[in-house]
Amino acid sequence: MLDVAGLDKHFGGLHAVKGLSFRVGEGEIVGLIGPNGAGKTTVFGLLSGFLHPDAGQVTFHGRSITGLLPHRVNALGLARTFQIVRPFPHLTVLRNVTVGALSRHADPREAARKALAVLEEVGLAAKRDQPAASLTLAERKRLELARALATEPTLLLLDEVMAGLNATETERIVDLVGAINRRGVAVLLIEHVMRAVMSLSQRIVVINYGELIAEGRPEAVASDPRVIEAYLGAAPA
Amino acid sequence: MLLALPMVLSSYLVTVFVLIFFYAYLGQAWNIVGGYAGQLSAGHAAFVGVGAYTAAMLSLSAGLTPWVGMFVGGALSAALGAVIGYLGFRFGLRGFYFVLLTVAFAEMCRIVTNNVEALGGAVGLYITFTGNPRQFQFQDTRAYYYIALGLMVAATVVAAAIERRRFGVYLSAIREDEGAAEAVGVPTLKYKMLAMIVSSFLTGVGGTFYAFYLFSLQPNTVFGIPLSVEIIIRPIVGGAGTLFGPIVGSFILSPLAELARFYFAASGYWAGVHLIVYGLLLVAVVLFFPQGAVPWMKRALGRTQA
Numbered sequence: 109m110l111d112v113a114g115l116d117k118h119f120g121g122l123h124a125v126k127g128l129s130f131r132v133g134e135g136e137i138v139g140l141i142g143p144n145g146a147g148k149t150t151v152f153g154l155l156s157g158f159l160h161p162d163a164g165q166v167t168f169h170g171r172s173i174t175g176l177l178p179h180r181v182n183a184l185g186l187a188r189t190f191q192i193v194r195p196f197p198h199l200t201v202l203r204n205v206t207v208g209a210l211s212r213h214a215d216p217r218e219a220a221r222k223a224l225a226v227l228e229e230v231g232l233a234a235k236r237d238q239p240a241a242s243l244t245l246a247e248r249k250r251l252e253l254a255r256a257l258a259t260e261p262t263l264l265l266l267d268e269v270m271a272g273l274n275a276t277e278t279e280r281i282v283d284l285v286g287a288i289n290r291r292g293v294a295v296l297l298i299e300h301v302m303r304a305v306m307s308l309s310q311r312i313v314v315i316n317y318g319e320l321i322a323e324g325r326p327e328a329v330a331s332d333p334r335v336i337e338a339y340l341g342a343a344p345a
Numbered sequence: 346m347l348l349a350l351p352m353v354l355s356s357y358l359v360t361v362f363v364l365i366f367f368y369a370y371l372g373q374a375w376n377i378v379g380g381y382a383g384q385l386s387a388g389h390a391a392f393v394g395v396g397a398y399t400a401a402m403l404s405l406s407a408g409l410t411p412w413v414g415m416f417v418g419g420a421l422s423a424a425l426g427a428v429i430g431y432l433g434f435r436f437g438l439r440g441f442y443f444v445l446l447t448v449a450f451a452e453m454c455r456i457v458t459n460n461v462e463a464l465g466g467a468v469g470l471y472i473t474f475t476g477n478p479r480q481f482q483f484q485d486t487r488a489y490y491y492i493a494l495g496l497m498v499a500a501t502v503v504a505a506a507i508e509r510r511r512f513g514v515y516l517s518a519i520r521e522d523e524g525a526a527e528a529v530g531v532p533t534l535k536y537k538m539l540a541m542i543v544s545s546f547l548t549g550v551g552g553t554f555y556a557f558y559l560f561s562l563q564p565n566t567v568f569g570i571p572l573s574v575e576i577i578i579r580p581i582v583g584g585a586g587t588l589f590g591p592i593v594g595s596f597i598l599s600p601l602a603e604l605a606r607f608y609f610a611a612s613g614y615w616a617g618v619h620l621i622v623y624g625l626l627l628v629a630v631v632l633f634f635p636q637g638a639v640p641w642m643k644r645a646l647g648r649t650q651a
Contacts (some may be wrong), residue, residue, distance in 0.1 A: 156528065182530040190528070196521035207518040210511050219511075259530050282436030 109134050109294060110186070110263055115154055115164035117318075119320060124150045125318040128164070137295045139309035139326070141302075143338055147318040149191055152265050155296075156188040157181040161302070163344065168263070183211060185333045187261035189252045191298070195240035202227065202236040204251055208258030223258050230254045238272060246277040253284070263294045270301045278330045283340075306330065314338070346419075347494060351487040353494035359490050365599040366493035370589030372579035374547035377523055377576065380585035381513060382540040383520030385440070388429070388447030390572035392422035393455045396552025398458065398566050401470050404480065411481035415553035422549025423542045425450070430541035434534050439523075448570065455568035469563035472556065481557035487526060489558055496554065499593065500547055505588055507543075520586065548576075571620075573621045575602075578623060582630050584637025593638050598626070 110132040117125040124147045137147050152281070153159035155166055157178035166174045173181050187208075196204050205223035206216065213219040227233040230250045235243065240251060248263045249269050256264060266285065270278045282304050290294055291307075299305045304314065311330045314322040316338040322329050329335055351359050371393070378384050380506050402410040403417060429450050433443045450480030459467045475547035476484045483489060507513045515536045518526040526534050566572065583594025605619030 158524070158528075177532075178524075178527040179530050179532045182528065188528055190525065194522050194525035194528075196518055196525065199517060199521060203514070203517070206512055207526065208529040210514060214511050216509065216511055216514055219514075255525075255529050326356065 109169055111167040112151075112155070113165045113167070113285065115151070115166065116162045117150055117154060118162055119141065119157060122270045125154065125161070126318055127316065128318065128322060130313045130320065132294055132296050135289070135292050135294050137289050137297060137309050139305040139312040140290075140296055140298045140315070141300075141305060141312060142315040142321075146315045146338075148315065149267060150318070151315070152188055152298065154266055155181075156186065156265060157222060174252065179211075182259055182261075185260070185262040186265065187256040187259045187263075188265040189256050189269060190304075191271070193245075193252045195243070195248055197241035198239055200237050201232055201243070201251060204240050205254045207259045208255040212241070212260050223254075226254045226258045228310070229287075230257070230279070246273050249273065249281065250284075253281075257293075261293060263296065265296050265298075267298045268300065270299060270304055282308060301308055309319055317337055347447035348444065348491075351490050359486050361556070361600055361603050363486070363489050363493045364603060365595050366490070366497040367551070367558075368575060368579055368599050369595035370493065370496040370500050370590045371548060371551050371576045372595055374544050374551065375506055375576050376502055376544075376580045376585060376591050377507060377516075377547070378537075378540040378544040380580050380587070380590065381507065381516040381520065382537055383516075383586070384541070385444050385577075386429075386447040386541075386544075387444045387570075387577060388451030389545075389548050389576045390447070390568050390570070391429075391447075391451035392426060393552040393555055393572060393576075394451075394454055394458070394564070394568040395422045395425055395433075397556040398464060398470070398552070399549075400481075400553035401472060401556045401562055402464065405470065405472070410479050411553050411557050412479070413578065415481075415550050418547040418552050419610035422552065426541045426545025427538065429545075430538050431511060434537045434541075437618055448573070451568055451570070451573060455564050458568060460560045464465035464564075465562070467564065469561060470556075472560045472562075472644060489554075496551065501588065501592065503543070503547065507528070512536065512539065514554050517586065559589060560613050567640030571618065574623075578627065580637075582626060582637060584639030584641075587637065587639040590637050590639045593642075597638065598623070601626075616640075 113129050115125055115128040142148055147258060150159065154161050157176050160175055165172060166183060168186055202223055203221060205226055206220045209219035209222040213222055224233060224236065227236055230253055231296060232247060232254060233248055243251060253269055270281050278301055285295060285308055297309065309326055312326050314329055314335050321334045321338055322332045375389050379386050399418035399421050400411045400414030403414040404411050429447060433446045438446055458464050474482055476482050517529050518531055519533050519536060523533050579594035579598050580591040582598060584590030601622060602619050605622050
């Protein structure tokens with residue numbers, strides 16, 4: 109459903125993404141991993157319309173979405189979350205998610221009903237009347253997820269939704285992402301919590317310095333010498 | 346209650362209420378783009394001026410009744426608002442840069458009008474008082490009271506309608522975090538433009554009231570930065586982005602401005618003191634209730650109920 113071909117992006121002298129190609133299939137969970145600074149978040153920016161690639165093509169459900177504005181990309185069914193969560197701080201939790209639901213349900217009351225259903229799914233319904241600014245980090249991560257989910261995507265880009273969470277909180281998110289995927293939503297996941305990526309992903313794409321260095325099933329990727337080298341440095345000769 | 350009030354008020358107090366309603370109206374119009382959408386226009390005087398000059402010129406040179414001219418003025422102001430909005434929003438001018446853009450446009454209008462003889466130049470335009478209602482003129486000042494009240498109510502009805510709809514929810518999301526709003530499907534450029542157009546249209550309509558209530562128009566007052574400040578300061582003090590903020594703000598500030606003018610400006614020596622009062626009040630608002638009077642009152646009331 110998502111086809112990335114020859115994606116390229118420079119920031120001044122920094123070649124952040126170099127000719128990157130990969131794909132995400134219908135209903136699949138794909139992990140996007142790589143050391144810090146590998147260009148993962150830049151890739152999300154390029155896919156979701158926040159950044160414009162210097163070269164390359166992004167195709168989603170058979171149509172090119174290269175260069176589209178973020179809200180157009182979202183309308184086509186591709187939703188993202190932000191690594192550093194960006195709630196609407198003074199709006200209530202319900203309002204935050206309603207904003208997402210409004211693109212599919214123009215009537216605010218209907219959108220609020222839809223939003224409440226999503227809040228129940230992520231376990232935030234009890235907090236619906238609190239301002240988003242009052243939530244804990246773990247709750248904000250779930251709010252970020254709920255807001256993206258309320259736009260009814262077919263592909264969800266999750267940028268480190270587990271970073272900074274404790275083991276119990278992480279497990280809740282892993283279960284949640286699994287449940288969302290079982291409803292038929294494909295997921296592309298940036299994550300440093302390896303246990304979570306390995307258990308969730310059907311396939312893993314590894315990048316380093318903006319280049320694809322490995323791709324395949326989790327176990328195969330984990331034992332790939334190029335991946336180990338990227339994370340730990342080359343073995344002494 | 347407000348409908349019966351003029352029956353018992355002195356004619357001076359009626360004029361104070363006219364000012365309260367009229368500035369509440371302008372504040373509510375600004376609130377749509379400046380409050381709800383959080384796009385700080387500091388040049389809204391430009392729309393008052395364009396509306397005022399349009400209706401006045403159409404009346405003076407073509408004999409068109411201001412009752413029609415006010416909508417022509419509103420439409421021209423909306424067109425100017427669309428131009429300013431497009432330049433600012435399309436090219437990503439945010440925060441201070443947008444403020445400067447709006448001020449620059451108002452100043453350009455002021456300077457151009459000052460130098461175009463056909464528009465009266467620096468002397469401005471004078472409207473002869475005929476007392477003819479068709480010319481938006483009334484012997485009885487209470488007529489202005491009801492028109493200003495009607496304008497305030499109308500703008501508040503518009504703001505309430507926006508608040509209840511998707512439009513309003515989207516504007517609040519844009520104010521909070523534009524990028525995050527885009528990410529969840531909000532066409533931010535379109536909605537900021539709509540907010541700017543509605544706001545500048547309403548402000549332009551207000552220009553007609555300004556011209557035909559005061560009978561005279563000078564470029565330096567009607568396009569000047571002080572008028573823009575008067576428009577902004579009421580909703581900010583009352584609570585920007587709240588439905589009743591501009592009204593509460595105007596009930597606090599307009600009588601204060603009038604008192605200051607009455608007591609200080611009359612002697613000449615103290616002219617401008619009301620601006621110092623404004624400054625102090627703004628500092629107090631920022632320090633003690635940064636979201637304005639309305640959210641503060643709501644919290645205070647909520648606490649006593651609990």
